[in-house]
Amino acid sequence: MRPPSARHRRLAVALFAAALLPAVSPGPAAWADSPAVPGADFTDGFGLSQVADGTEVRSGTDFTITVTTPEVAGPHRIRIFLxxxxxxxxxxxxxxxxxxxxGGGNxxxxxxxxxxxxxxxxTVVPDGGLKSWYADWYMQNTAEGAADWETFHLEQVVPYIDANLRTLPDREHRAVTGLSMGGSGALHYAQxxxxxxGHASSLSGGIDFSMATVRATVLATELDLPGAWCALSTPSSQGCPTYGPSVDSDAIFGSPYPVLGADHRWNAYxxxxxxxxxxxxxxxxTLYTGNQGLIDGQTAMAAHTVKNRLDQLGIPSRLVDYGNGASLSPQCDGSHTYKCWGPAYADYVPRLEAAFEAAAKN
Structure with a gap:
């Protein structure tokens, strides 16, 4: 009997391997034109290089890729919902x-x-670090290494997503939203x-950098002083991570003290x-905030300041101050948690979807 050819040996191995894998339904015919692993066919570009073994697939519409960039030290994950x-x-x-x-999230x-x-x-969720504050840092030689987060997100991630997914790449069909540290980042990026x-929203955001409490929060993250902000801005199931290695208190925005213009980077942001x-x-x-507890008591003040200033400028906006949470959801207590942010997004997203649909008709 003749020994099996190399071709037959490869076929036998393939059949054996297939027998060990769970059965997967093929899905719609159109899926045949898509990669077997979502994100696997993304093309490097705009300074981003995809890490070959850094893809996590939860489903065909929920996956995470990992990229590297000279702008921000270390590999960084980008979660995508299709x-x-x-x-x-x-x-x-x-x-x-x-x-x-x-802050303290992922x-x-x-x-x-x-x-x-x-x-x-x-929906695209780029890594924002534990304490990036969505800024290009003043200091680039800290324990964090390169930290040009704003450049990473705006000049690399956005065009990278447009190049690799079927997006509508115009401002009327692109939104930025965030909560807590990400709330300030969302308004800043839109500015x-x-x-x-064309759309921006902030939920319980640290959006008024003239407030001493907001500046103190930034300093606490720089110095890695975990506290209430960390514990409450991360889903309870994930616990409270630290803010990473301690860095200089001037690392992100320079001096926070309003003396002889020393805090000009804070004011510019x-x-x-x-x-x-x-x-x-x-x-x-759109702005959302509760007013209960140490943190949202402060974010409510910031949100009303921003709303009043937008009104003075004649710029339409929507502020939802849900107070103790009763008007938003039975699970919300008005505090700085996903018990309120989840329902807030349940209110906001349909409105955003309607705005996108209206823009498509124009």
């Missing part, structure tokens, strides 16, 4: 929402707000790049500064 119909219609393009997580926090996994849009984002708010004149702005 609409359930994404694979069914290969000619359709979709709006995109960028979700910015809070890209998996988005799962605590199920409304973000929408059938009407793509820094009004050409990119400040999402509540009238000069920055004026850049939102063509942006749909």
């Amino acid at each position: 609409p359930s119909g994404y694979a069914d219609d290969p000619d359709r393009r979709w709006p995109v929402t960028y979700f910015l997580h809070g 890209v998996d926090d988005a799962a605590a707000a199920p409304a973000l996994h929408s059938d009407a849009m793509i 820094a790049r009004p050409d990119l984002f 400040d999402p509540a500064a009238p000069a920055n708010l004026s850049k939102l004149k063509n942006t749909q702005v």
Whole structure:
């Protein structure tokens, strides 16, 4: 009897391996044109290189890729939620929402707000670090290494997503939203790049950098002083991580002290500064906050300051101060937690979807 050929040996191995794998339904015919592993066919570019073994697949519409970039030290994950119909219609393009997580959090926090996994849009959750504050840091030689987070997100992640997914790549179909630290990042990104984002929302955001409590929070993250902010801005199931290695108190925005203009970088970033708010004149702005507890008592003050200044500038906006949470959801107590942010996104996302749909008709 002749020994099996190399071709037959390869076939036998393939059949044996297939027998060990669980059966998977093939899904819609259109899925045949998509990669077996979502994100596997992404093409490097815009300074981003995908880590070959860094893809996590939860389903065909929920997966995470890992990338590296010279702008920010270390590998970084990007979680992506696709609409359930994404694979069914290969000619359709979709709006995109960028979700910015809070301090001490990570890209998996988005799962605590199920409304973000929408059938009407793509949601992209880029790693924002434990204390990035969504800024290009003043100091680049700290224990964190390179930390140009704003450049990473706005000049690399956004065009990378547009190049690799079927997006509608215009501001009317692109939103940025975030909570806590990510809430300030969302307003700042919309102000820094009004050409990119037509919609911005902040939930319980540290959005007024003139407030001593907000500046103190930034300093606490720089010095890795875990406290209430960390414990409450991360889903309870994930516990309270530290803010990473301690860095200089001037690392992100330079000196925080308003003496002889030493705090000019804080003021330039400040999402509540009238000069920055004026850049939102063509942006749909939504603010959510409770007013209970140590933290949301402060974010409520910041949100009302921003709302009043937008009103003075004649810029339409929507503020939802849900107070003790009773008007929002039975599970919300008005505090700085996903018990409130989850319902807040359940209120916000349908409104955002309607705005995207209206823009598509124009």
